[in-house]
Amino acid sequence: xxxxxxxxxxxxxxxxxxxxxxxxxxxxxxxxxxxxxxxxxxxxxxxxxxxxxxxxxxxxxxxxxxxxxxxxxxxxxxxxxxxxxxxxxxxxxxxxxxxxxxxxxxxxxxxxxxxxxxxxxxxxxxxxxxxxxxxxxxxxxxxxxxxxxxxxxxxxxxxxxxxxxxxxxxxxxxxxxxxxxxxxxxxxxxxxxxxxxxxxxxxxxxxxxxxxxxxxxxxxxxxxxxxxxxxxxxxxxxxxxxxxxxxxxxxxxxxxxxxxxxxxxxxxxxxxxxxxxxxxxxxxxxxxxxxxxxxxxxxxxxxxxxxxxxxxxxxxxxxxxxxxxxxxxxxxxxxxxxxxxxxxxxxxxxxxxxxxxxxxxxxxxxxxxxxxxxxxxxxxxxxxxxxxxxxxxxxxxxxxxxxxxxxxxxxxxxxxxxxxxxxxxxxxxxxxxxxxxxxxxxxxxxxxxxxxxxxxxxxxxxxxxxxxxxxxxxxxxxxxxxxxxxxxxxxxxxxxxxxxxxxxxxxxxxxxxxxxxxxxxxxxxxxxxxxxxxxxxxxxxxxxxxxxxxxxxxxxxxxxxxxxxxxxxxxxxxxxxxxxxxxxxxxxxxxxxxxxxxxxxxxxxxxxxxxxxxx
Amino acid sequence: xxxxxxxxxxxxxxxxxxxxxxxxxxxxxxxxxxxxxxxxxxxxxxxxxxxxxxxxxxxxxxxxxxxxxxxxxxxxxxxxxxxxxxxxxxxxxxxxxxxxxxxxxxxxxxxxxxxxxxxxxxxxxxxxxxxxxxxxxxxxxxxxxxxxxxxxxxxxxxxxxxxxxxxxxxxxxxxxxxxxxxxxxxxxxxxxxxxxxxxxxxxxxxxxxxxxxxxxxxxxxxxxxxxxxxxxxxxxxxxxxxxxxxxxxxxxxxxxxxxxxxxxxxxxxxxxxxxxxxxxxxxxxxxxxxxxxxxxxxxxxxxxxxxxxxxxxxx
Numbered sequence: 039x040x041x042x043x044x045x046x047x048x049x050x051x052x053x054x055x056x057x058x059x060x061x062x063x064x065x066x067x068x069x070x071x072x073x074x075x076x077x078x079x080x081x082x083x084x085x086x087x088x089x090x091x092x093x094x095x096x097x098x099x100x101x102x103x104x105x106x107x108x109x110x111x112x113x114x115x116x117x118x119x120x121x122x123x124x125x126x127x128x129x130x131x132x133x134x135x136x137x138x139x140x141x142x143x144x145x146x147x148x149x150x151x152x153x154x155x156x157x158x159x160x161x162x163x164x165x166x167x168x169x170x171x172x173x174x175x176x177x178x179x180x181x182x183x184x185x186x187x188x189x190x191x192x193x194x195x196x197x198x199x200x201x202x203x204x205x206x207x208x209x210x211x212x213x214x215x216x217x218x219x220x221x222x223x224x225x226x227x228x229x230x231x232x233x234x235x236x237x238x239x240x241x242x243x244x245x246x247x248x249x250x251x252x253x254x255x256x257x258x259x260x261x262x263x264x265x266x267x268x269x270x271x272x273x274x275x276x277x278x279x280x281x282x283x284x285x286x287x288x289x290x291x292x293x294x295x296x297x298x299x300x301x302x303x304x305x306x307x308x309x310x311x312x313x314x315x316x317x318x319x320x321x322x323x324x325x326x327x328x329x330x331x332x333x334x335x336x337x338x339x340x341x342x343x344x345x346x347x348x349x350x351x352x353x354x355x356x357x358x359x360x361x362x363x364x365x366x367x368x369x370x371x372x373x374x375x376x377x378x379x380x381x382x383x384x385x386x387x388x389x390x391x392x393x394x395x396x397x398x399x400x401x402x403x404x405x406x407x408x409x410x411x412x413x414x415x416x417x418x419x420x421x422x423x424x425x426x427x428x429x430x431x432x433x434x435x436x437x438x439x440x441x442x443x444x445x446x447x448x449x450x451x452x453x454x455x456x457x458x459x460x461x462x463x464x465x466x467x468x469x470x471x472x473x474x475x476x477x478x479x480x481x482x483x484x485x486x487x488x489x490x491x492x493x494x495x496x497x498x499x500x501x502x503x504x505x506x507x508x509x510x511x512x513x514x515x516x517x518x519x520x521x522x523x524x525x526x527x528x529x530x531x532x533x534x535x536x537x538x539x540x541x542x543x544x545x546x547x548x549x550x551x552x553x554x555x556x557x558x559x560x561x562x563x564x565x566x567x568x569x570x571x572x573x574x575x576x577x578x579x580x581x582x583x584x585x586x587x588x589x590x591x592x593x594x595x596x597x598x599x600x601x602x603x604x605x606x607x608x609x610x611x612x613x614x615x616x617x618x619x620x621x622x623x624x625x626x627x628x629x630x631x632x633x634x635x636x637x638x639x640x641x642x643x644x645x646x647x648x649x650x651x652x653x
Numbered sequence: 654x655x656x657x658x659x660x661x662x663x664x665x666x667x668x669x670x671x672x673x674x675x676x677x678x679x680x681x682x683x684x685x686x687x688x689x690x691x692x693x694x695x696x697x698x699x700x701x702x703x704x705x706x707x708x709x710x711x712x713x714x715x716x717x718x719x720x721x722x723x724x725x726x727x728x729x730x731x732x733x734x735x736x737x738x739x740x741x742x743x744x745x746x747x748x749x750x751x752x753x754x755x756x757x758x759x760x761x762x763x764x765x766x767x768x769x770x771x772x773x774x775x776x777x778x779x780x781x782x783x784x785x786x787x788x789x790x791x792x793x794x795x796x797x798x799x800x801x802x803x804x805x806x807x808x809x810x811x812x813x814x815x816x817x818x819x820x821x822x823x824x825x826x827x828x829x830x831x832x833x834x835x836x837x838x839x840x841x842x843x844x845x846x847x848x849x850x851x852x853x854x855x856x857x858x859x860x861x862x863x864x865x866x867x868x869x870x871x872x873x874x875x876x877x878x879x880x881x882x883x884x885x886x887x888x889x890x891x892x893x894x895x896x897x898x899x900x901x902x903x904x905x906x907x908x909x910x911x912x913x914x915x916x917x918x919x920x921x922x923x924x925x926x927x928x929x930x931x932x933x934x935x936x937x938x939x940x941x942x943x944x945x946x947x948x949x950x951x952x953x954x955x956x957x958x959x960x961x962x963x964x965x966x967x968x
Contacts, residue, residue, distance in 0.1 A: 164914070172780070174780075290786055293786075474779075474780035475777075475778060475779045475780050476776070476777065476778040477775075477776070477777040477778070477779075478756075478773075478775060478776045478777070479774075479775050480772065480773065480774045480775060482707075482772070482774065483705070483774045483775055486912065487912060487914060490910060490911055490912035491911060491912070491915075493910045493911075494906050494907045494910040494911035494912075495906075497906035497909075497910050498902065498903035498904075498905075498906035498907065499903075501899075501902040501903065501905075501906060502899050502902055502903060505898070505899060505902065506899070509655075509895065542843075542914055542915060543843055543846050543915070543918065545911075545915075546843075546846070546847075546850075546907060546911070546915055546918050546919075547850075549903050549904070549906070549907050549911075550850055550854075550900070550903070550904075550922070552903055553896075553899055553900030553901075553902070553903035553904065554854065554857065554896075554900060556895075556896065556899045556900075557857065557861075557892075557896040557899075557900075560892050560895045560896050560899075561861065561892055564889075564891055564892045564895075567655075568888070586868075589864065590860070590861050590864040590865070593809055593810075593860050593864055594856075594857045594860040594861050594864070595857075596805070597802055597805055597806065597856050597857070597860055598853040598854075598856055598857050600798070600801050600802060600805055601798045601801075601802060601849065601852055601853045601856065602853065604794060604797050604798040604801060605794055605798065605846075605849055608790060608793055608794035608797060609790065609791075609794050609846075609849075610787070610790060611842060612842045612843055612846055613791070613794065613842065613845065613846045613849065616846040616849070616850070620850070620853065
């Protein structure tokens with residue numbers, strides 16, 4: 039019984055700790071204040087932008103420590119926050135609306151380390167400052183939209199199959215189709231079931247009708263789609279803000295979390311994120327008189343909307359195209375007439391929809407309607423109440439059958455065309471959203487939190503170190519080594535895992551891990567003492583101490599780990615932050631206290647004939 | 654160095670009737686307080702607006718309250734937060750005012766009422782519906798955690814131990830919540846995280862004790878279950894004390910140095926550690942003993958070679 043570790047185990051311990059130390063290292067270098075310049079109109083910053091920025095900073099006498107062009111963005115680093123602020127304002131004024139200029143913190147990790155994939159731990163909003171929004175998607179609107187499109191689709195299909203129907207309309211939680219005879223009901227059911235297998239069909243021969251409702255699975259899918267679509271669009275909008283490492287995530291059935299670290303200008307962020315605008319294209323109703331309609335005789339199938347100058351327009355109710363199918367929009371000048379125009383690209387579905395809708399309407403005017411949903415208080419059930427506002431933003435003549443790419447003309451000015459393109463590009467939300475929760479943490483408070491958290495960790499650490507040395511002497515020193523290694527491992531792992539973010543409760547989790555990591559060593563050392571008391575030899579005591587403490591440590595840690603993992607899976611926000619560091623801490627502390635200390639203990643006391651052990 | 658030199662077994666279990674009564678009284682008192690006083694739910698759960706404003710010099714809270722009441726916000730809770738220069742304002746949820754305007758309105762109101770330069774340090778606006786979701790999720794998290802722990806312990810040990818440790822956990826959680834209710838301390842998400850950490854800690858303690866009881870049931874051929882539990886508790890006592898002490902030290906650092914934002918967290922855990930240490934000695938063992946744990950329950954049917962029942966060393 040000589041307590042020697044095979045070489046490979048020693049090498050493994052050293053290697054793992056060395057790797058963790060390497061990836062923990064970027065945290066030591068910290069972050070530089072920086073300013074990030076990116077193009078707003080889908081245009082990327084290029085070498086020209088780089089020159090402009092460099093020149094401007096030089097003429098303004100603002101000192102920077104480095105400037106680089108990477109991934110279509112110009113990144114300028116500064117030595118201090120004051121220079122960063124000055125550069126930010128000055129550049130934003132100088133570059134104009136073509137570019138977005140954003141404050142940023144960029145890791146000061148040396149190149150060789152960054153090359154190995156080393157990055158500092160991500161800090162949560164409570165530590166870095168920034169804004170957190172929680173948004174609620176208006177599911178009622180999403181569902182009624184899905185019903186609307188069912189109506190349209192059923193009409194088209196029945197017409198294509200030459201099945202005659204009296205009416206197709208929304209009714210309650212589904213769509214009701216009324217027929218002239220029973221045979222048509224059966225035929226229609228057959229035809230529709232082929233395409234809409236996941237819908238529920240109920241025929242009512244008395245009323246000559248077929249009621250189509252969504253199955254539970256389909257309902258769920260529709261809600262899911264609405265949420266996903268909104269997330270995608272919000273992500274696009276966030277990118278326009280030029281924030282480094284934004285977070286856009288779903289939470290629960292109808293909520294979306296948006297976190298923008300480092301952003302202080304909440305008004306602008308809200309303007310862009312909260313713009314619950316959507317667009318629709320309608321044909322202008324030329325068969326009826328607008329004045330008649332204003333006087334109360336609105337023809338069925340049409341509706342009245344005011345344009346930007348407050349003039350009423352009579353439009354056909356049928357929606358030709360919704361904004362969600364737009365994938366890109368750019369404003370330009372028509373090379374022949376020098377008139378402003380907006381070029382629009384659609385996705386495949388939108389392309390075929392639009393192509394069908396426009397082929398019979400060449401030469402007729404089409405209106406683009408801007409719809410904004412605003413949150414106006416809450417419903418009795420606690421959900422947000424929305425109100426719609428509509429406005430015609432452009433009327434243009436269809437020149438030819440339109441496909442996936444087309445252009446809208448008729449804008450008053452290049453500026454108006456530019457605005458329209460911007461709105462179109464920002465994407466239309468499939469359902470309105472409202473901000474239901476908002477948290478803003480100032481940068482100074484964030485910095486204070488980091489400092490206090492670090493102080494707490496340091497104090498806790500010092501207290502424990504002192505106690506362990508006093509109580510277990512040399513063995514206490516070994517346990518302290520393990521604790522230090524444990525901290526390095528936690529920081530290293532936190533920096534390596536892409537999704538891990540350090541938050542204030544996360545820091546508390548580390549502090550707690552420090553306290554609990556000691557436990558494993560205490561268990562082992564107390565066992566060794568027991569064995570010595572029972573008169574075992576020194577080597578025997580060390581060996582049996584480690585052996586018999588193992589299953590206890592294992593069980594105790596696994597149960598705590600189970601709790602931590604459940605917290606991570608079910609919890610949100612601060613609970614998750616706490617669970618991350620706790621789970622990582624448990625795993626690393628098991629490694630350092632069982633294998634790590636054993637390696638050191640073996641190296642010091644193993645392989646010798648000892649008669650006395652001071653523990 | 655050693656705190657305890659124990660040559661004799663301490664008869665922990667002989668006072669189990671008294672401790673059981675104490676525990677039951679405390680649990681009932683906590684439950685009563687929870688139903689009468691309720692918990693002082695923080696913003697995270699109730700919804701509303703929280704604004705933290707930094708003043709240049711020490712703030713005059715009376716004046717701040719007066720200014721807010723004048724502006725129609727007489728429900729505002731105004732308190733110092735961390736230092737005399739940091740003021741925390743809490744407003745109940747209201748429908749008619751938009752969040753973004755509320756923050757600005759309050760700040761401009763305060764700026765007019767004082768000659769000082771103010772800094773908006775933090776603003777949180779939380780909807781009430783979100784609070785409900787969080788309460789549900791938090792409760793669900795705790796319940797799931799308890800069930801999974803129950804299954805694991807029952808599988809690794811024995812069902813009597815599993816019930817014992819889960820009883821101990823429930824005991825600790827109820828008492829911690831009770832403390833927050835009695836003292837009227839604000840219960841926010843960080844406190845919830847702390848309660849969950851108490852579960853983790855208390856569990857750790859209970860498992861260590863149960864593990865030793867199991868080992869002694871197998872090893873010692875003589876003695877009644879009560880004697881064996883007493884021996885096990887005595888053997889693990891010094892470890893229990895040291896671990897609790899070190900964790901306590903770290904939490905003290907958190908309490909005094911960690912800043913106002915995690916004060917609630919540290920308070921809950923400091924109390925939880927004390928309760929957790931007590932419950933691992935008394936509650937878990939008393940329940941297992943009361944359920945009639947015996948040697949036969951823990952001795953493996955097949956005689957194994959020593960060490961064979963241990964988990965293989967993972968590394």
